[in-house]
Amino acid sequence: MIVRHKFVELMPDIIEDGVLYISLDYGTVIHNCACGCGSEVNTPLSPTGWKMIYNGEVVTLKPSVGNWSYDCKSHYWITDGKIEWAATWNDDKIKKIRIVEEDEREMFYKNKNPILVDIEVNKKENSKEKLTKNKWWLWRVFCGD
Ligand SMILES: [Zn+2]
Incomplete structure (x- = not known):
């Protein structure tokens, strides 16, 4: 599964599926959960939190995204603009x-x-x-x- 990215100043009202919205001003990345459940996932960038790597074409986010506060509990990596699913955590x-x-x-x-x-x-x-x-x-x- 491919994810595109958009560099934005402010987060838009409508978050499209399959798009990472990256705000360097606010130091955060927002996307809709990759499982399609529609939950908005906020991954703030910080020295102890997520890190974003942009190689000029595609984006990598580290560590993995674990949405265990949502019903879907989905867990995946975003690596080189692609979703890599992890086994579901118990x-x-x-x-x-x-x-x-x-x-x-x-x-x-x-x-x-x-x-x-x-x-x-x-x-x-x-x-x-x-x-x-x-x-x-x-x-x-x-x-x-
Ligand atoms: Zn989900």
């Missing part, structure tokens, strides 16, 4: 990655008080070891291919 995997994401968010917003965060994470995860394991797993998912 609920357990989705749950695990969500725990890690929430922790990372908490860390980010509470980094003025790292000791407090540490205690809270420990309480939630029961042990530090488990969190480290989850993080390692996340790294594998995002960077391990």
Whole structure:
């Protein structure tokens, strides 16, 4: 499946299927979920989030797009302007990655008080070891291919 791309200043009201709308001003990429369910997928570009590679012809987005907050739960890569489907993630995997994401968010917003965060994470995860394991797993998912 081919995806085209459009560089835009502002996101248009109507997002066409099969088009990546890239706003460098806002540092974000928006497209309709590749499964055709009509959900709008926003992938903000950041040092810790998605990265966009434009080679002059086609666009690659990294890491993969995992739409587990939508009913379709579709998961795919956008590589060289093409959709590459990943195996559907089961609920357990989705749950695990969500725990890690929430922790990372908490860390980010509470980094003025790292000791407090540490205690809270420990309480939630029961042990530090488990969190480290989850993080390692996340790294594998995002960077391990
Ligand atoms: Zn979908």
